[in-house]
Amino acid sequence: MKVVGITTQQEFFIGSKERNFRINEFLIVEDTYQGDLLGEVVEAKTYNRYIPLNIYGDFVDNSVLDSLKALGYDVDEDTIYVAKVRLLNEALYPVQTGSDVRLPKFSEIKNIMINTKKEEGLVLGVIRNTDDVAEEMDEEFKDLLYTFEEGELLPQRELPYIFDIRAMHQYPHMGVFGGSGSGKSFGLRVILEELMLQGIPTIVLDPHYEMDFSETAIEKDTTPSFSDKFKCLQIGIHVGVKFEDLSAQDLKNLLDAAGRLTDSMNNVVDVLFKRRDSYHSFANRLQMLSEAQEEGSIGKIEARIDNASDDEERKAWKERKELYESYDKSCPYSSVRGISWRLRRLGNDGVFSKDIREIEDGLQNGKLIVIQGSTRILQVFSTYLLNNLYHKRRDYKDAIYKRTQADYFPPFIVVTDEAHNFAPKGYDSPSKSVLKEISQEGRKYGVFLILATQRPTLLDETITAQLNSKFIFRTVRASDIMTIKEETDLTMEESRRLPYLRTGDVFISSASMGRTIYARVRAAYSTSPHTENPFDELKSKAKEEDDKFYNLIMNKLPINDIDMVHIITDIEKEANITYTVDALEERLKLMVNKGYITKEETLFGYRYKRNVN
Secondary structure, eight states: OEEESSOOSSEEEEEESSOOOOTTOEEEEEETTTEEEEEEEEEEEEEOTTSOTTSOTTTOOHHHHHHHHHTTOOTTTSOEEEEEEEESSOOSSOOOTTOEEEOOOHHHHHHHHOOSOTTTSEEEEEETTOHHHHTTSOGGGSSOOEEEETTEEEEOOSOEEEEOGGGGGTSOOEEEEOOTTSSHHHHHHHHHHHHHHHTOOEEEEETTSOOOOOSBSOOOTTOOOOTTTEEEEEBTTTBOOOGGGOOHHHHHHHHHHHSOOOHHHHHHHHHHOOTTOOHHHHHHHHHHHHHHHHHOSHHHHHHHHHTOSSHHHHHHHHHHHHHHHHHTTTSOHHHHHHHHHHHHHHHHTTTTSSOSHHHHHHHHTTOEEEEEOOHHHHHHHHHHHHHHHHHHHHHHHHHHHHTOOOOOOOOEEEEESSHHHHSBSSSOOHHHHHHHHHHHHHHHHTEEEEEEESOGGGBOHHHHHTOOEEEEOOOOOHHHHHHHHHHSOOOHHHHHHGGGOOTTEEEEEETTTTEEEEEEEOOOSBOOTTOSOHHHHHHHHHHHHHHHHHHHHGGGOSOOGGGHHHHHHHHHHHHOOOOOHHHHHHHHHHHHHTTSSOGGGGTTOOOOOOOOO
16 A cells, blocks of 8 residues: 555545555555654545546546556556545645555554543444454453444444543533434433443433333343433423422523513513412412403402402402502513413423422432423423522532532533424523523533434534534435534535435544544444334234234134124123124124134134134
């Protein structure tokens, strides 16, 4: 392998007659004047005499061809392998043409490819096209994982990709981008598994109810169990907001997430909400004021007092009168009704039925806490939750600086899928404001973000710019690819490959490593509860129903027209299932077509003989 053509301090071409090149593999140039230079293949092509060499003028020019001929290559007869190589670190001078090129040894690239110990990092996958150097790697980096390729579970053959989690203190926050079916959610699952193995407190906002780690995907002795490392909590069932702990601003954030608040509605909350209010006391105050406003005047309210049927009703209307006199002018009727409607909506969703104590306890114990609910409810709840937890951590760190006392609260990571719904570009939302604050200031307090989305273009630009590590799976939309190019150091060649990446292959752009790595995510230890193919589900369900029906009628065969009514009665008694004569006849025909029974058994009375396929 030789350097050919005109070179620069950064890029050059190499040629070979014996060895083909792979994109993203690493090679060392033995430059006579500058010593060994490490580079990465960014383009590769093969030429032979049956294909004119000048049809790809943008890749190979005449200087390359002249160099090949000068080095003894017969460009008219030989098959020639040519690659464009980019140095990892820019050289002082252009690379010397004619320099020999060789494969690196593991010791020469170890500090570049692996910058942390496996015990201190996240073992996320393998670095593609490093199988040659992996043969010499240290034993501690071997047999760490499996990859799933072409339907098979394969043992590790390449260098492991170990993400330095400690580097997030300097290069905070992570983005996971990729279209549907690209492996994005799969990669996110692997990241979460590694966070659990490290015992790092983590909150996951899960709108798809899929981040459950109970089911094992790899049946190996070394497969870890996550049963005591995570909890799935549903909003309104396991966790919620304790209304008595809310401030006026907390309540406005929650109500705004349920439906955008006007300035007048914000004023209603400021005026009517009292510290330590319960949900019912505040809702009742709103209701009574709106009912008084519906009467329209003090005179009409006093008439209701005079005409009350009992003391309790009279007392209630007196309270309405006091509220009307105090708040009618400052709280318009439409705004009071708007706040009341939003409050009832949150109450009906169960948001105020629980508290967040279980989440806080889980984080204190280093667990991964999965918060499940619809996207809308998660937006509402996360606004309160993240504000509360982030400021607990911030208050603790500020107390240390001020040398005052504060309860300990651990550093933690916030993870969410469909992140563009929580931090949208182009308009404000309550959840976006707290995520933006964490993205800009969280590093100082030990609070970090991992945001996954299919549409990076729709994610708030301020937040996107703060994501120092980006995992980029297959992406096909031109607008998303453009956003990724702007926010990462992906080259033009790598960007062109994005729509064609295999599921599970990923470009990792990491500020801590200073370059982009081409990798494959490891096979997950656990599996999503939604992995069953829906078409397999249809077949399985149909067979289950057929077997159930067959068990009901097997002892009633043969069946003729006279028996139909009696059989329908028996089935209703045994299984509480009602058939009409026509429906039962149709069901029997279906069973005949599927081979469960023979046609004669439904007509002539031959003994049953199951059709075995």
